[in-house]
Amino acid sequence: MSVYVSLLQLGSSTVGPIIDRAKISSSKVYVILEKLIDKGLVSYILKERTKYFQAAPPVVLKELLETKTKEIEKIKKDLDENISKIEEIQKQKLPSEGARIYRGYKALKAAWHEAVLSIEDKGEYLFFSVGYGDDAYLKRFFEKLARELKKKKISIKGIAHNSEKKLYQKYYQKFGYKMKYTEIKFPADTTVAGDFVLVFVWDKKEPVVYSLKSHVLAESYRTFFRSL
Known part of the structure; x- marks a missing residue:
């Protein structure tokens, strides 16, 4: 430009x-x-x-932008109409087990969405928090995530340290987060979604996500979550 x-x-x-x-x-x-x-x-x-x-x-630039906008709107409309079919295709292509490493905020979103995609309707999204819920970027992301999960009637349940109680009540309770609090300090932020376990490392330069797909591992984390 x-x-x-x-x-x-x-x-x-x-x-x-x-x-x-x-x-x-x-x-x-x-x-x-x-x-x-x-x-x-x-x-x-x-x-x-x-x-x-x-x-x-x-005026030529204006016309070009209007044309591009119409093309994007058409693509968005087609995607909205076929998103369920596309997600089902992706589900079928996902490996039954495996591990991946994601770096950066955009990659972090990709890891989350891949995991969320594996949750059945009316399922559960569980997480263990270590205290990064006050990050401005994450606040916006979790708000959007909550809306997406609500559409699929997926409940969001988390466990955080007692020191985070006010934060979650202020920012996240209104989005339907069901929280429990404990004196236990977890070693890392961890999410359990479907057959995925996501472990987050919040580096100063960029977040790193370790995505582990294993039904057995995910079930063991769910059992641990319910025991607390």
């Missing part, structure tokens, strides 16, 4: 002024210009073997 806006401001221009105004490297500017040309947002003419680039009117 910075290259397109810079060209609007410059008018007809060679590459040099575009680089200076957009503050990007020469290696990137050619790639971006080619993409903008392909989209019809930039054109060029040759003057004495030198390319002079010109931005298309903003």
